[in-house]
Amino acid sequence: MTSENPERAFVWSWLPGAGEPVPTGVLEALPAPAGFVITFAYGRSYLANEAAIPLYLPELPLGRGRIEPGPGLDVAGVIRDGAPDAWGQRVIMRQFALDARVHDPGEVPLLAYLLRSGSNRPGALDFQDSPTDYVPRLHDAPIEDLLMAADAIQAGDELDASVAEALTAGSSAGGARPKATLVAGSRNVIAKFSAPTDTYPVIKAEAAAMQLARLVGLDVADTELVEVAGRDVLLVDRFDRVGGGGRRAFVSALTILGLHEMAGRHATYHDLADVVRRRFVRRRETLRELFARIVFNIIVGNTDDHARNHAAFWDGDRLELTPAYDICPQARAGGEQVQAMAIAPDGNRLSQFTTCLDAANNYDLSESEARLIIDQQIQVVTECWDEVADDVGLTGPERRELWGNQVLNPFASFGYGT
Numbered sequence: 001m002t003s004e005n006p007e008r009a010f011v012w013s014w015l016p017g018a019g020e021p022v023p024t025g026v027l028e029a030l031p032a033p034a035g036f037v038i039t040f041a042y043g044r045s046y047l048a049n050e051a052a053i054p055l056y057l058p059e060l061p062l063g064r065g066r067i068e069p070g071p072g073l074d075v076a077g078v079i080r081d082g083a084p085d086a087w088g089q090r091v092i093m094r095q096f097a098l099d100a101r102v103h104d105p106g107e108v109p110l111l112a113y114l115l116r117s118g119s120n121r122p123g124a125l126d127f128q129d130s131p132t133d134y135v136p137r138l139h140d141a142p143i144e145d146l147l148m149a150a151d152a153i154q155a156g157d158e159l160d161a162s163v164a165e166a167l168t169a170g171s172s173a174g175g176a177r178p179k180a181t182l183v184a185g186s187r188n189v190i191a192k193f194s195a196p197t198d199t200y201p202v203i204k205a206e207a208a209a210m211q212l213a214r215l216v217g218l219d220v221a222d223t224e225l226v227e228v229a230g231r232d233v234l235l236v237d238r239f240d241r242v243g244g245g246g247r248r249a250f251v252s253a254l255t256i257l258g259l260h261e262m263a264g265r266h267a268t269y270h271d272l273a274d275v276v277r278r279r280f281v282r283r284r285e286t287l288r289e290l291f292a293r294i295v296f297n298i299i300v301g302n303t304d305d306h307a308r309n310h311a312a313f314w315d316g317d318r319l320e321l322t323p324a325y326d327i328c329p330q331a332r333a334g335g336e337q338v339q340a341m342a343i344a345p346d347g348n349r350l351s352q353f354t355t356c357l358d359a360a361n362n363y364d365l366s367e368s369e370a371r372l373i374i375d376q377q378i379q380v381v382t383e384c385w386d387e388v389a390d391d392v393g394l395t396g397p398e399r400r401e402l403w404g405n406q407v408l409n410p411f412a413s414f415g416y417g418t
Ligand SMILES: Nc1ncnc2c1ncn2[C@@H]1O[C@H](COP(=O)(O)OP(=O)(O)OP(=O)(O)O)[C@@H](O)[C@H]1O
Pocket: 087, 122, 173, 174, 175, 176, 177, 178, 179, 190, 221, 236, 237, 238, 239, 240, 304, 308, 309, 325, 326
C-alpha cells in the first residue's frame, strides 16, 4: 500500500523501440528550505545498459549519484511532465479520500501523486513502489461509465468504486479538463469530456479547431468527435504510443525551457524558437510549423497556448516537435486579447497577425513568407468554416457565436493589410 507521504518512488522507462519498461532510477524527496526537493539517481542496471538514454538533457545526464533539480525547480521537468495535473490531482484526491484531509491539491506530495496515478501516463515513464517488480496500474471501464464518474467528481457526488478506479487509472493524463485515457485494441486515446461549467460547446469547438488546423496544413493529433450518453466527447489519438506496447518519450515546452509550472508566464515562443534552432531536428521546417501554429491559435482564438500545450519527442539526443494538441477556442471578453506565450522578443503577445509579422524573422521567415502563411490560413478557415461546423454539429446560433468572436475576431486582423 502506498503511503500518504512516500519518501521515494522508482522510475521505470520504455527505451526507444522497447515494448516493456526497465527500472531506471529512484526519486527521493528531501527536505529543503522551501519545503522539499525531489532528487533523481540512475540505477546501476540502467547505467550498465548499452541502450540507456538520459531521461532528458541537460537536466538528467547519465551518471552515478543523486541529481538535484535545476534552478527554480523542485523536481526535474521531465518527471513533472509525467505527473497528474489539475484534473488528475482532483480524481486522486477523491479516490483516496485525501480531500477529506487536505483542501488544496498542492498539499499532496508529488511522490504520492506519482505512485497513485495510472500507468498509462504521458511519454515513456512510469512510477512504481519497487525497482524489481513492475505492477502497472491499469483499469478499463466503458467510456459511458468514465463520463459519469467524471461528472460525479465535478458534482461532488459519490463514486462507484470500480469506475473510480478506472478514472484514477487515467488520472495521469495532464491538463485541467475532465478526461480519461482509453485503450481499444491498438488504439490509444485521451477522451476529453465537457464540463458543467462550460459556457459554450467547448468539445465541439475543440473538434472544429483541430479539424481546421489539419485543413490549413498543420501537423495535428488525430481526433474524432463521438456522442456518449447524448454528450460530446473528443477522442484524441495519442502520438506517444507505438505498436507492440512501446511508448515515445516527450517533454513539454515548459521542461524544454527549464521553467517551473508557476513560472509558465515567462515561457515564450521566441525562446522556444531559439531552442528549435539549437536542438531540434528539421529546424527550418519546425520554425515554420511553430510560426504557423501561433498564427492558427490567433485565428481560432486559442489563447490557452501555454508551455504545457507544446511538446517535443526526445530520443536521448535530439528534440522533434510533436503533433499539435489542445487547440481550443477560448471564451473571450472584450476586444483586446493576448496569447499565453509572448511571440516577439520585446514581450509582445497581442493576438494579432501584425505581432506575428513583426516577429517573423525570429522564426527564420521573411515578411512575405509570413504573409503567405497568414493569408493561406485565413482563406482556408473562411472557406471551410461552414463545412467543419456542420461536421461537428454546431447549431446556427453556436457557430454565429464563435465566428467573428473566438474565430477570426476583427482584433486579430487589426492593422494587418493583405
Ligand atoms: N495526442 C496526444 N498524445 C499524447 N499526449 C497528449 C496528446 N494530447 C495531449 N496529450 C498530453 O495530455 C495532456 C493533457 O491534454 P490536453 O492539453 O488536451 O488537456 P486539457 O485538460 O485541455 O489541458 P489544459 O489544462 O491545457 O486545458 C497534455 O498536456 C499532453 O501532455
